[in-house]
Amino acid sequence: MTWAICKSCGEKKFGAWIECKTCGVQPPMFDQICLLLSDHYLTKEGIEEASKQVKELKQGERKKVELAAKYFQSEKLKGNPDPSDIVLQFDES
Ligand SMILES: [Zn+2]
DSSP states (O other): OOEEEOTTTOOEEESTTSOOTTTOOOOOTTOHHHHHTBTTTBOHHHHHHHHHHHHHHHTTSOSSEEEOGGGBOGGGGTTOSOTTSEEEOOOOO
């Protein structure tokens, strides 16, 4: 079971690369941001935070999604040079 956040609207959906039932956007297969915005990488709290931040981004209230390391599942971050400051930047699309 994979919960993910739609990077277009911020709603929760089932599966990182499937079509969003809320906004209808189908992300590209193997999109890295979609994967980062899923519970493969995020904790339950991280999913909630990502949802909130993507919605704020879409409403023009923020410029980028910034998720602190505490929202990520630490074992997935092995090899990341600086897991304390992870910023997801993506285009408006
Ligand atoms: Zn959506």
